[in-house]
Amino acid sequence: MTPGTAIGERIAAWYATGHRDLPWRRPGFTAWGTLVSEFMLQQTPVSRVIPALERWLTRWPTPADLANVPPGEAVRAWERLGYPRRALNLHGAATAIAERHGNEVPSDVDALLALPGVGPYTARAVAAFAYGIRTPVVDTNVRRVLARAMRGQGAAGPARTAVDLAEMEALLPADPARARLVNAGTMELGQTVCTARTPRCDECPLAAVCAWRAAGYPRYAGPRAPVQKRYEGSDRQVRGLVLRELRGSDIPVPVEVIAGLWADAAQLARAVEGLLRDGLVEREGDELRLP
DNA sequence: GATACGTGGAA
DNA sequence: TTTCCAAGTAT
Known part of the structure; x- marks a missing residue:
């Protein structure tokens, strides 16, 4: 076993002992539901997504149901989630799925990537969580956990997709079911323990092996994401x-x-x-x- | 690689 | 009050 997968197994074991009960983790949650949830979760906190997701899936329980209404209805139902182009893209994705994939969300990463609004994160999240496929899922939480635990940096810095995917790949066990726990667990860890502002290292399953902790929590000095422009007046x-x-x-x-x-x-x-x-x-x- | 793209809550 | 941050994607 490589050191990477040893860390992965720590995360999987921690996740398996308990995690939040989120709608998209319920047994029987559909692949379409997973796709919708991932669209909504793009840059939007979990707490705001949950009620919107339930309304959406009640109204449009399959891709074809959404595809059969005008795109503006999707934009309207998006309400105040933000980045409304996601609603338009989701409608476009639903249309493509209904027309080209027999109304079944594809499980293949490349087929998912071909859908509008689906990028490296969303494609792999759907493949991994809806279909159990062994593939690295890298979001902002995962990048932060890896930067700290593996590289000893306090923050992740700018995304570099190919590098990030390779780094996460190295943590994944060979068994797809186990790999899925590592993917979900790393995201959960980053969101609930290894948080951006005030990490709760006393509760972290990686505390004993974390490179950042071992180095004495050095302040992050690398390149930072550009400061977002002021929203008021923009x-x-x-x-x-x-x-x-x-x-x-x-x-x-x-x-x-x-x-x-x-x-x-x-x-x-x-x-x-x-x-x-x-x-x-x-x-x-x-x-x-x-x- | 840098920039644009919504909205709201917490520090 | 201001800044940071949130399961990113497209150009």
Whole structure:
């Protein structure tokens, strides 16, 4: 057994002794449910996803159910989860699954990657968690755990997909069922124990072997993710206001109503242009509506 | 590789 | 109050 898989086994054993009871971990949870949950979890906390996920799956229990409504209905039902292009992409993915995959979410990573809005993380998460396939699942939690335990760094730094996947691959046992526990357990560990701000190292199953702990918790000095721009006054905020208005209306909204949402007309026009370009909004005459 | 993309809660 | 952070993806 390599040192890497020894760490993996510690994580699997810790996870197996107890973890949170999340909807997507329930027995019988569908692959479609897993796909929807992974879309919603992209940059959105678990606590906000859970209620939205349950409403979504009640309304659209299979991909074809979603594919059979206009994409704007997906954007509307997305409500305030943020990054509404995810709703559009999920609708596109559902359509592709209904049309090209017999209404069954594919289990193959490459087939998943071909779906809109599905990237390296989501494709492998669905393959691993919905289908039990042995493949490294790397998200922000996993990258932080690996940076600390394996490399002795306090933070993960920028993502490097190929390197990150290889590093996680080295932790996976050969047995797919066991590998799945390592994938789920590493994410769980990063989210509940090896947290970004105040890690609870006294509860960590890796404390005895953690490189960061052994080094005395050196402050992270490497490259950091660029600071996100201020949201107040940003184009993002204006796009959000426009979309909120459209979601709240069952009929097309006159542009003069939209014009009242934001004082800076040039910025508002830029935001609307962006929404049109992204396909989140359609224009018909002097009215705007969801697609 | 850098940047844009929502929203809300916690420190 | 400001900053950080959250199961990322597309360009």
